Amino acid sequence: xxxxxxxxxxxxxxxxxxxxxxxxxxxxxxxxxxxxxxxxxxxxxxxxxxxxxxxxxxxxxxxxxxxxxxxxxxxxxxxxxxxxxxxxxxxxxxxxxxxxxxxxxxxxxxxxxxxxxxxxxxxxxxxxxxxxxxxxxxxxxxxxxxxxxxxxxxxxxxxxxxxxxxxxxxxxxxxxxxxxxxxxxxxxxxxxxxxxxxxxxxxxxxxxxxxxxxxxxxxxxxxxxxxxxxxxxxxxxxxxxxxxxxxxxxxxxxxxxxxxxxxxxxxxxxxxxxxxxxxxxxxxxxxxxxxxxxxxxxxxxxxxxxxxxxxxxxxxxxxxxxxxxxxxxxxxxxxxxxxxxxxxxx
Ligand SMILES: NC(=O)c1ccc[n+]([C@@H]2O[C@H](COP(=O)([O-])OP(=O)(O)OC[C@H]3O[C@@H](n4cnc5c(N)ncnc54)[C@H](O)[C@@H]3O)[C@@H](O)[C@H]2O)c1
Numbered sequence: 107x108x109x110x111x112x113x114x115x116x117x118x119x120x121x122x123x124x125x126x127x128x129x130x131x132x133x134x135x136x137x138x139x140x141x142x143x144x145x146x147x148x149x150x151x152x153x154x155x156x157x158x159x160x161x162x163x164x165x166x167x168x169x170x171x172x173x174x175x176x177x178x179x180x181x182x183x184x185x186x187x188x189x190x191x192x193x194x195x196x197x198x199x200x201x202x203x204x205x206x207x208x209x210x211x212x213x214x215x216x217x218x219x220x221x222x223x224x225x226x227x228x229x230x231x232x233x234x235x236x237x238x239x240x241x242x243x244x245x246x247x248x249x250x251x252x253x254x255x256x257x258x259x260x261x262x263x264x265x266x267x268x269x270x271x272x273x274x275x276x277x278x279x280x281x282x283x284x285x286x287x288x289x290x291x292x293x294x295x296x297x298x299x300x301x302x303x304x305x306x307x308x309x310x311x312x313x314x315x316x317x318x319x320x321x322x323x324x325x326x327x328x329x330x331x332x333x334x335x336x337x338x339x340x341x342x343x344x345x346x347x348x349x350x351x352x353x354x355x356x357x358x359x360x361x362x363x364x365x366x367x368x369x370x371x372x373x374x375x376x377x378x379x380x381x382x383x384x385x386x387x388x389x390x391x392x393x394x395x396x397x398x399x400x401x402x403x404x405x406x407x408x409x410x411x412x413x414x415x416x417x418x419x420x421x422x423x424x425x426x427x428x429x430x431x432x433x434x435x436x437x438x439x440x441x442x443x444x445x446x447x448x449x450x451x452x
Contacts, residue, residue: 108132108398111169111193113160113184114176115139115148118198118225121383122173123148125391131398135168160184164191171195171401177270178277179203182211189218196397198225200280201414203272205422209443209450212411221400223393226409226417228281229288230392233357234346238289240355247352249290252330254282254346258338259380262306262316273314274301274336275421275428282332283322283424284409284417289348292324293416298433299424305337320424341378342385360385415450416440 110132112119119139126134138157139145145156157163164172164187171194174184182202188195201208201224215222228234241249256278263271271277287293299320303310310316320332347356362384363376379385400408423434443450 108401109135109168109170110173111136111138111157111163111166111171112148112154112173112175113138113163114174114180114198115141115144116175116177119144119173119175120148121387121390122175122196122394123152125394126173127152128391129394129398132394136163136166138163161187164188164193169193171397174198177267178272179270182207185211185222186214189215189220189222192218192220194221194397194401196223196225196394199414200272200276200418200421201411202418203270203276205415205418205439208415208418212415212450213448215411221403222411223397223400223408224411224414225393226281226284226288226413227386227389227393228285229409230389230396231357231386232388233360234285234289237346237348237355237357241289241348241350242291245353246348246350246355249292249324249326249328249348249350251328251349252286252290252347253333253349254285254330255333255343256282257333257335257343259340259342260336260382262309262336263314265308265312268309268312268314273425274316274318274334275299275320275424276418278336279318279320279332279334279424280414280417280421282334283320283420284413285346286322286324286330286332286420287413287416289346290324290326290328290330292326292328294322294420294423294436295325296323296433296435297321297420297423297427299427301428305335309336318424318428322420341380342382343378344385412450415443419443 134152134154136157137145149156172188174197301315302317316336318334322330345359361376367374419439427434
């Protein structure tokens with residue numbers, strides 16, 4: 107039975123606490139959040155104790171491993187403190203709001219040599235995984251293009267969240283930039299992006315966007331397109347289509363139910379899942395299971411810090427492209443991390 111500590115008890119912290127409470131192989135022993143109300147809400151429900159600081163939680167002999175769900179601009183501090191204490195880490199994405207700091211974090215973590223899994227949980231979606239395995243089995247030939255749509259339904263984030271998250275490309279698009287690599291098994295060569303503020307003007311007032319279109323050219327020549335929006339009034343609208351030289355596979359939108367009503371000449375289906383946690387709830391639980399396996403030393407494929415770094419570099423290329431109105435080669439972002447003793451990428 108692994109005893110886990112949770113740092114950060116906000117939106118995603120609550121989701122991780124729920125997954126822990128439903129997993130028979132672990133228990134939540136300590137939580138920390140500077141908001142005592144947020145920490146107590148989870149601790150009272152799950153029988154955990156509230157730590158006075160992140161350090162106290164990390165050092166506690168009641169904590170075998172740490173889940174880091176604090177704001178992105180705090181990740182580096184929390185990742186490094188947990189690693190130095192020798193505690194395995196499940197850390198939320200992205201690694202940091204800044205790519206240089208993300209690189210420095212990875213180098214320091216390597217020196218500590220503890221198991222780490224990054225929270226790229228979309229990889230644990232059942233249908234995305236089926237799509238990937240069938241593609242890799244050759245069912246639709248070579249990838250010609252990919253379409254990844256991810257829309258809402260979150261309402262506009264607070265100014266504080268925008269500031270601490272690094273903005274839409276780093277915070278949200280990073281999941282789908284990662285999925286392009288993971289599903290295709292290919293690497294990005296160049297990226298073109300545009301961002302816009304359409305639904306929530308206040309997002310623009312705080313320097314962010316709510317709508318993004320990103321095109322990625324892969325080494326094979328295949329093109330992938332991400333259509334990403336913060337808000338969708340009709341529910342959580344996510345789907346991935348891979349168009350190949352010999353067919354097409356789609357991981358479709360998830361509906362809440364499977365009831366079809368045909369009345370007169372109209373047909374009505376159940377609508378979409380309404381929150382990210384309803385749409386992707388099972389992926390957080392599956393990712394937790396994978397993390398427990400990683401701690402046990404079981405072989406498997408886990409999203410690594412290097413995966414997170416590449417996805418984040420792709421997000422940086424998208425940001426540069428949108429700012430400068432030009433296509434950006436990924437190598438222009440990543441080459442400086444490829445050589446020397448401190449290389450992040452081989
Ligand atoms: N994998 C996913 O699908 C997913 C989804 C949402 C968020 N996230 C990531 O999780 C992280 C948190 O996002 P969120 O949506 O839960 O944000 P949130 O704003 O809802 O919650 C953040 C929590 O962290 C607390 N906090 C603030 N400073 C802290 C500190 N110094 N130490 C510990 N806790 C602190 C806040 O009080 C709050 O309770 C971000 O890095 C975000 O990118 C991942």
